[in-house]
Amino acid sequence: MTPTPPYQFGPRDSKQTIEEGLVFAPKFDENGLIAAMAVDAHTDEALMLAYMNEESLRMTLSLGQAVYWSRSRKELWHKGKTSGEFQEVVDIRTDCDQDAIVLRVIQHGGGCCHTKRSNCFYRKLVAPKAGGLVKLALVE
Secondary structure: OOOOOOOOOOOOOOHHHHHHOOOOOOOOOOOOOEEEEEEEOOOOOEEEEEEEOHHHHHHHHHHOEOEEEEOOOOEEEEOOOOOOOOEEEEEEEEOOOOOEEEEEEEEOOOOOOOOOOOOOOOEEEEOOOOOOOOEEEEOO
């Protein structure tokens, strides 16, 4: 017999319940993942986009720190466990159809990005006026 997880998610039984109800019923994709955008709780700046599975989402709720699913390594990724750059979760929000979440976090350590920048969104797209190759420009 497996132990009951400490956090239960609701059923996805109706559009009304999902869009207007007060029970969290996340929609994981065909790979069992949900998009999770981390934003700075003080500035609302986008820090990073990652993914969670059911286990990492439950661990995040339990620990109060962000735990993601690494798609490349195919394993749980407790953000900051080895680097010290962990994310303290202030709150978690979901969108209308509950297929994406936003973690409002306090970022601890030197930075959020593995490049040692404060966030992972340090470049912007620059589209040429007459078509052609889209370039990138640093925004820091």
